[in-house]
Amino acid sequence: MSTYEGSFRVWRGDTGGGELTDFTVAVNDGEVVLDVIHRLQATQAPDLAVRWNCKAGKCGSCSAEINGRPRLLCMTRMSVFDPAEVITVTPLRAFPVVRDLVTDVSFNYTKAREVPAFVPPKGVAPGEYRMAQIDVERSQEFRKCIECFLCQDTCHVVRDHEENKAAFAGPRFLMRVAELDMHPLDAAGDEGLDRKRTAQDEHGLGYCNITKCCTEVCPEHIKITDNALIPLKERAVDRKYDPLVWLGSRIRRRDS
Structure with a gap:
C-alpha cells in the first residue's frame, strides 16, 4: 500500500469567526476525504469538529465543501485529486457555522x-x-x-x-x-x-x-x-x- 503526504487547508473556527489552517496529513490508497479528516483528528487536531455517522454515503451527515464544491466527505475519493494538490475543506457556505466543519442546518x-x-x-x-x-x-x-x-x-x-x-x-x-x-x-x-x-x-x-x-x-x-x-x-x-x-x-x- 502506497502512502503520500497530502496538503490540506481546513477551516477552523466558530460563530465568532475563523480561518483556513494548513496541515500535512498521510494519505493511503483507497481512502476518502473523511478518512484523512479522521487521521487529522487523531494525530494533529483532536478538537476538530466534523459531523459524520455511517461513512457509507447514506446518512448525509458529512456534508462539506471540498475545493469549493459541495460534497460528502465519505464519498469523495482521494484518488480524484493530484497528490501535489492542496485540498481545501470548508463548511457548507449557505448555513451558519457552529464550529469548524459543522454547520447549523x-x-x-x-x-x-x-x-x-x-x-x-x-x-x-x-x-x-x-x-x-x-x-x-x-x-x-x-x-x-x-x-x-x-x-x-x-x-x-x-x-x-x-x-x-x-x-x-x-x-x-x-x-x-x-x-x-x-x-x-x-x-x-x-x-x-x-x-x-x-x-x-x-x-x-x-x-x-x-x-x-x-x-x-x-x-x-x-x-x-x-x-x-x-x-x-x-x-x-x-x-x-x-x-x-x-x-x-x-x-x-x-x-x-
Missing part, C-alpha cells in the same frame, strides 16, 4: 415542517392503497434523498441571498412538494389544499431558475430539476394561467 428542518404531509384518501383503509407501478417509480426516485442538503447549499437562491430564505423552501423541499403533487393517492385537494398554488405562493417556486446546480451535486443522482422542479413549474403555470385549466378548477366536482 436547522433551516432545512423548518422548511420541512412547512410542507403539508400526505393526505390519505377518504374511504380507503391502510393496506388498501393501490397505485400503478409507473406512479410508484416516479415518486421512488425522490425517496432516495438522504437529507445531505448539498442541493440546498449549492442553490444560489439560498447560498447567495440570505434574505430569500424566509420565502424559499429550496430544491430539496420543492422536490417533496412535487412528489406529493404527482402522488395519485394524495387527497390534499379534497381538503382544500392546492399544492401547485402553495408551491408558488408559499414555498417560492418562482425563485428557482432551473440552473440544475442542485442536480449536479446530488450524491443519489436524483434528477431534481428535470423530474421534479420543471414539471412542478409547468403544472403551476397551467393552474394559474391556462384559461381552460382555470375554468375547470372553478367547476365543482359532483359526488358520485
Whole structure:
C-alpha cells in the first residue's frame, strides 16, 4: 500500500469567526476525504469538529465543501485529486457555522415542517392503497434523498441571498412538494389544499431558475430539476394561467 503526504487547508473556527489552517496529513490508497479528516483528528487536531455517522454515503451527515464544491466527505475519493494538490475543506457556505466543519442546518428542518404531509384518501383503509407501478417509480426516485442538503447549499437562491430564505423552501423541499403533487393517492385537494398554488405562493417556486446546480451535486443522482422542479413549474403555470385549466378548477366536482 502506497502512502503520500497530502496538503490540506481546513477551516477552523466558530460563530465568532475563523480561518483556513494548513496541515500535512498521510494519505493511503483507497481512502476518502473523511478518512484523512479522521487521521487529522487523531494525530494533529483532536478538537476538530466534523459531523459524520455511517461513512457509507447514506446518512448525509458529512456534508462539506471540498475545493469549493459541495460534497460528502465519505464519498469523495482521494484518488480524484493530484497528490501535489492542496485540498481545501470548508463548511457548507449557505448555513451558519457552529464550529469548524459543522454547520447549523436547522433551516432545512423548518422548511420541512412547512410542507403539508400526505393526505390519505377518504374511504380507503391502510393496506388498501393501490397505485400503478409507473406512479410508484416516479415518486421512488425522490425517496432516495438522504437529507445531505448539498442541493440546498449549492442553490444560489439560498447560498447567495440570505434574505430569500424566509420565502424559499429550496430544491430539496420543492422536490417533496412535487412528489406529493404527482402522488395519485394524495387527497390534499379534497381538503382544500392546492399544492401547485402553495408551491408558488408559499414555498417560492418562482425563485428557482432551473440552473440544475442542485442536480449536479446530488450524491443519489436524483434528477431534481428535470423530474421534479420543471414539471412542478409547468403544472403551476397551467393552474394559474391556462384559461381552460382555470375554468375547470372553478367547476365543482359532483359526488358520485
